[in-house]
Amino acid sequence: MDWFKSSRGKKTEDYEKGYLTRYKKGEKLKPKKSSKKNKSIEVESQEIEQKNEIKTKKEESEPLSTKFESAKQEYNSTIKNLMNAKRDLKNLKEDIEKSNNEYSDIISKIKSSRADLVKTNIELQGKTEESTKSIEQTKKQSELTQEINNSKKELSEVKEQINRYKNELESARTKVDNSPGAKKWKKREKSLKKK
Numbered sequence: 001m002d003w004f005k006s007s008r009g010k011k012t013e014d015y016e017k018g019y020l021t022r023y024k025k026g027e028k029l030k031p032k033k034s035s036k037k038n039k040s041i042e043v044e045s046q047e048i049e050q051k052n053e054i055k056t057k058k059e060e061s062e063p064l065s066t067k068f069e070s071a072k073q074e075y076n077s078t079i080k081n082l083m084n085a086k087r088d089l090k091n092l093k094e095d096i097e098k099s100n101n102e103y104s105d106i107i108s109k110i111k112s113s114r115a116d117l118v119k120t121n122i123e124l125q126g127k128t129e130e131s132t133k134s135i136e137q138t139k140k141q142s143e144l145t146q147e148i149n150n151s152k153k154e155l156s157e158v159k160e161q162i163n164r165y166k167n168e169l170e171s172a173r174t175k176v177d178n179s180p181g182a183k184k185w186k187k188r189e190k191s192l193k194k195k
Contacts, residue, residue, distance in 0.1 A: 022049070 176182045
């Protein structure tokens with residue numbers, strides 16, 4: 001866009017310089033007492049110069065107007081691109097903001113999930129310890145039950161032995177009681193008791 005300014009300024013300066021030189025020449029060229037022919041030639045030359053000037057001005061104005069139009073179009077397209085870029089930037093900022101919010105939500109969810117996981121882990125450890133204690137108690141109970149069963153078995157064996165010994169003792173008593181020596185001793189005992 002700067003080249004439009006410089007070319008327009010340069011053309012304006014050139015035109016002004018040319019106009020001033022022609023004006024000065026016009027002052028210097030005061031009509032001398034000359035013939036009508038010279039005057040008509042001068043008038044014709046001035047008319048031709050004026051026509052040329054008008055033509056030049058038209059030619060200059062047309063490129064300036066086309067340059068102005070192209071500059072205006074360039075300006076409009078630049079503004080349009082700038083507005084599009086601003087809109088894209090705004091959309092991008094909104095997307096970034098949305099992503100940041102989603103990121104914050106995800107981070108908070110992760111933190112709460114970690115807290116829940118730690119809590120669940122602690123509960124699991126407690127239950128595992130309880131389970132271990134329960135297993136140990138069950139083991140001890142089964143050992144006690146086994147010992148009780150073994151003791152019952154031994155007791156029943158001992159009772160059987162006692163019963164056997166009782167039976168042997170009874171059979172021995174009956175044998176002793178039925179033996180002739182035992183009968184003698186009983187009689188003697190009775191007689192001693194009487195005395």
